[in-house]
Amino acid sequence: MxxxxxxxxxxxxxxxxxxxxxxxxxxxxxxxxxxxxxxxxxxxxxxxxxxxxxxxxxxxxxxxxxxxxxxxxxxxxxxxxxxxxxxxxxxxxxxxxxxxxxxxxxxxxxxxxxxxxxxxxxxxxxxxxxxxxxxxxxxxxxxxxxxxxxxxxxxxxxxxxxxxxxxxxxxxxxxxxxxxxxxxxxxxxxxxxxxxxxxxxxxxxxxxxxxxxxxxxxxxxxxxxxxxxxxxxxxxxxxxxxxxxxxDNSKREDKILCRYPQYYAANKLYQNIKAHRKPIGDGKGGTYFGATGCGKSFTMLYLTRLLMRSTDFASPTIIIISDRTDLDDQLSKDFTNAKKFIGDENIINIESRADLRSRLRGIESGGVYLTTVQKFAEDAEILSDRTNIICISDEAHRSQVNLDLKVKIDEEKGVTKSYGFAKYLHDSLPNATYVGFTGTPIDKTLEVFGDVVDQYTMFESVNDEITVRLVYEGRAAKVNLDYNKVQEIENYYENAVAEGASEYHVEASQKAIAKMEVVLGDTDRIKAIAQDFINHYEKRIAEKATVAGKVMFVCASRTIAYKLYQ
Missing domain, CATH: 3.90.1570.50 (tt1808, chain A)
Structure with missing residues (x-):
């Protein structure tokens, strides 16, 4: 009609x-x-x-x-x-x-x-x-x-x-x-x-x-x-x-009105934090599963305002935690420019664990602190045992859920034991309530932060015209093995054994060079892929010059990513 x-x-x-x-x-x-x-x-x-x-x-x-x-x-x-x-x-x-x-x-x-x-x-x-x-x-x-x-x-x-x-x-x-x-x-x-x-x-x-x-x-x-x-x-x-x-300050005339996924997520998380906060609750404030396009940083800002303005929480202290410096910088920029909105002038980017400790010691309520999870591993002393602390974790599927003990065996150092960054975080703030934002929730995420309270999927984001449709186009990259090179490597190992190398070291070396990463990271292959991307991009632009788009390069390792970048 x-x-x-x-x-x-x-x-x-x-x-x-x-x-x-x-x-x-x-x-x-x-x-x-x-x-x-x-x-x-x-x-x-x-x-x-x-x-x-x-x-x-x-x-x-x-x-x-x-x-x-x-x-x-x-x-x-x-x-x-x-x-x-x-x-x-x-x-x-x-x-x-x-x-x-x-x-x-x-x-x-x-x-x-x-x-x-x-x-x-x-x-x-x-x-x-x-x-x-x-x-x-x-x-x-x-x-x-x-x-x-x-x-x-x-x-x-x-x-x-x-x-x-x-x-x-x-x-x-x-x-x-x-x-x-x-x-x-x-x-x-x-x-x-x-x-x-x-x-x-x-x-x-x-x-x-x-x-x-x-x-x-x-x-x-x-x-x-x-x-x-x-x-x-x-x-x-x-x-x-x-x-x-x-x-607070805007060179442009910025005014941000919430979208429905942000409104419902912030309110649901607020209610879940209220129900699970310590000392009565288990401290698992909930997980928000938000795909690209959910407006995560603004949802965090809205949630922070709800918490800081609420009479239920009596001015909590909020710690925003990311696992990368670039994410921390972006969140810091958004939050420090929203002091009037949040209702607290004390919004600070934390330089170190010692810096956070001194700031938490000086207050019993209020304050919004932004930091990276890595800083919590700098020492093991408790930062605060207050129950009115709420930790909001960005990208809560990686370093922010690794609570387990790790054991490494090294020939020189012997056996070393360590924990993931998340373990140091939770030990530092034992009575805090933890909330996780993630685009890829895993079982560990739910164990640490609690069940998914709300979600906004990529499918919804595309339907709402917030995210452009993802297009996947398969491209085969041939990897040719030079038989003469293979024979040369075999001869090398035979000589190594003859000269007294142990079978253990030979086997370890063979495994290392046989890793798929070595094959995928071949310089000639990377060059061919880079050229293929350029050709494909130029062809697309020539066909549809007005179409905007984004591309993400996903590589098997940082080394390969750097080679492709070069």
Whole structure:
């Protein structure tokens, strides 16, 4: 079925009414000026009900804190207002005898205390007259703007709806968009959400209603999942509260709205950590199985905010652990630029185990520390026995699950015993709760971190148009053995035995050179493969110059990888 814009608008209104939204015809909305976009009587009613002893001048001041934000820099005003909606602010009373108030414009704890309305075809006069298709209000604040396009006319797409919002509305009616949390674009079949500052490719569907579904919805069904999922009143308030990220400093106008896999994963992990935290639980906070495209670093940021802002955890200390320096650097960059979002200025990249020890000794709560798992093997002294420490491990399928004893026999050193890095980590923080993020969970992962709490597969990522489809094309590389070389090697070993070499050493040497790695790493073979890749790439570019793609080279060893790189 294909809708006209008017039919689509009515369909959304009907769906939103079933979710408890009150519908108002924009033409009937009482306003003193058509420049006004706030429904001030709703905002005032909410504030008066929540803060009963506000004086009239105080009520006006709190309302103006939102209304008088300038639109000369839309990004900065929107960043400030979204923070007000998420976190509120401290308001000093006119009467110094009265305590300061923590003002919230949206009740995040009791969603039923808020007023939810939808208004269509509201005429707004800015530098130009614009009429948005649909606006969603909470307590008189226009937090979501919808733009619809018909699917009947082939030349019109939801990209036109995107341009309408992010170009024409941004230029013509910034007064509306300064309050905007996110936008929705739809033609009935394609339903996507994103921010007014997001590139078009970062508008995504909300394809699950509860997060418990095994299969994501597609096509026209995503209208239902968007309304009953993302725009469900409880979820919407939660998204506004915890899941819209502005970096502290941004050269571009970055505003990151969560995607549905990130939202559901962060909330499920939070609940699982709460259930398994020590001393009552087993300390296994759970495993998140997220394939490429799941947005892992942002999921970690959202989870960290949930933990740090929660009254259930009373300001825990969070340690983010990776197993490679490049991953540590990237996570450090993301986290240290999100101090206001997380709600803790103490976000630090750890230099050594001793550095972490000194920092943990100085505090009983709070702090976010980023480090690599290798640093935990620098000594064996306990770092902290506190129970309010949560360790979040990136790439939790490699060095972060090796708890077992390793025994090595060396002719010179004799028998040496050692443990994997994970053993030192768990011994260092014996009462911490551990959470694992991985793209390839193995049995060991589940033993260390607990069962898979949520997952987002590569198949889902491709269907959601987040990851491009993987293409595998088999290529055979011939390996020719020179008979004369083989005979030469055999003669060498016969001479070695004749000159007194032991059979043990000869056998060990033969095994070493017979390894497949030696064959695969042959220089001529590597050169041939490299040339084949180049030829294949150039042919692809010549055929389809506009097609973007990525390639990953997987080699049998680091040595072979370096040869191929050269």
């Amino acid at each position: 294909k809708y006209t814009e008017s039919q689509l608008e009515q369909a959304f209104i009907s769906l939103l009414e079933t979710e408890g939204y009150i519908y108002i015809d924009g033409k009937q909305l009482q306003r003193s000026l058509n420049q006004e976009v706030l429904i001030k009587e709703d905002l005032r009613a909410f504030l008066q009900d929540r803060y009963e002893d506000l004086e009239e001048i105080e009520l006006e001041s709190i309302t103006n804190e939102l209304a008088f934000q300038s639109t000369s820099n839309l990004y900065e005003s929107n960043k400030y207002i979204c923070k007000l909606l998420a976190d509120g602010f401290i308001f000093k009373r006119n009467n110094p005898q009265k305590k300061d108030l923590h003002i919230r414009y949206i009740d995040c704890d009791s969603v039923a205390n808020n007023t939810f309305k939808i208004v269509n075809q509201l005429e707004i006069q800015g530098s130009e007259l614009r009429i948005p298709d649909l606006i969603l209000y909470i307590n008189g604040i226009p937090v979501v703007v919808f733009e619809f396009k018909t699917a009947i006319e082939e030349e019109i797409t939801i990209h036109d709806a995107y341009k309408q919002l992010t170009t024409r509305y941004k230029r013509g009616i910034p007064e509306l968009l300064k309050y905007n949390v996110f936008c929705v674009i739809s033609d009935g079949v394609n339903n996507k959400a994103g921010t007014v500052f997001s590139p078009y490719e970062f508008y995504y569907g909300w394809n699950k209603i509860t997060g418990a579904e095994k299969k994501a919805l597609t096509g026209i069904e995503t209208t239902t999942s968007l309304v009953q999922g993302m725009l469900n009143q409880t979820l919407l308030v939660d998204i506004i509260h915890h899941f819209v990220l502005f970096p």
